């Protein structure tokens with residue numbers, strides 16, 4: 669029977685990456701997606717921007733919306749300090765099954781909690797169910813029309829600390845126009861655009877970093 673793209677990405681990791689070496693997992697996925705078939709990972713070019721923001725924020729708790737195969741999950745978690753935690757939400761069970769295996773191959777199960785479900789349902793439960801106080805960093809990479817409603821929900825639930833950072837993928841391609849308009853015009857956010865390219869292509873895309881001023 670025909671394999672799926674996420675299954676083929678997992679295969680590339682298992683064949684080319686070293687168990688317990690997160691950076692080799694990231695490299696294996698990028699090499700596969702650049703040479704064999706495109707996939708919607710944040711990728712190596714935007715990934716370097718992601719790395720610099722994670723290192724600058726040095727977060728204790730991270731929320732990722734949209735796990736897919738776990739590429740950015742592993743990339744972020746590989747940079748976290750020892751007791752830091754990353755919660756990643758994935759709606760598609762087929763993606764979740766693959767991401768769990770990619771995360772395990774990287775040896776990052778202790779830092780990462782993958783929760784299956786949709787952001788709209790799960791975000792209001794994060795405090796009571798997962799003992800989360802507030803996030804230092806939120807990486808938005810799920811359905812682009814959910815970026816704005818989920819940002820408002822995160823604020824309403826008091827899940828973003830003062831000085832906390834929102835980092836949004838794909839603000840140009842596919843685009844998140846309402847989200848961009850909101851964070852760039854709101855007095856409660858200080859936003860900055862990092863121009864880059866859509867993963868594995870020459871098409872323009874970028875990340876928007878927004879600091880919550882409280």
Ligand SMILES: O=C(NCc1cccc(CNc2ccc3[nH]ncc3c2)c1)c1cc(-c2ccc(F)cc2)cc(O)c1O
Nearest residue numbers: 708709733734757758759760786787809810811838841842
């Ligand atoms: O659309 C994108 N990614 C989101 C996405 C997409 C599909 C399924 C899911 C299911 N996962 C999911 C859903 C809802 C959820 N709620 N809470 C968690 C959660 C999780 C998520 C995307 C597209 C392109 C792209 C495609 C084509 C093209 F030509 C150019 C660019 C590039 C990207 O980097 C992208 O990130």
Ligand SMILES: [Mg+2]
Nearest residue numbers: 710809837838
């Ligand atoms: Mg993306």
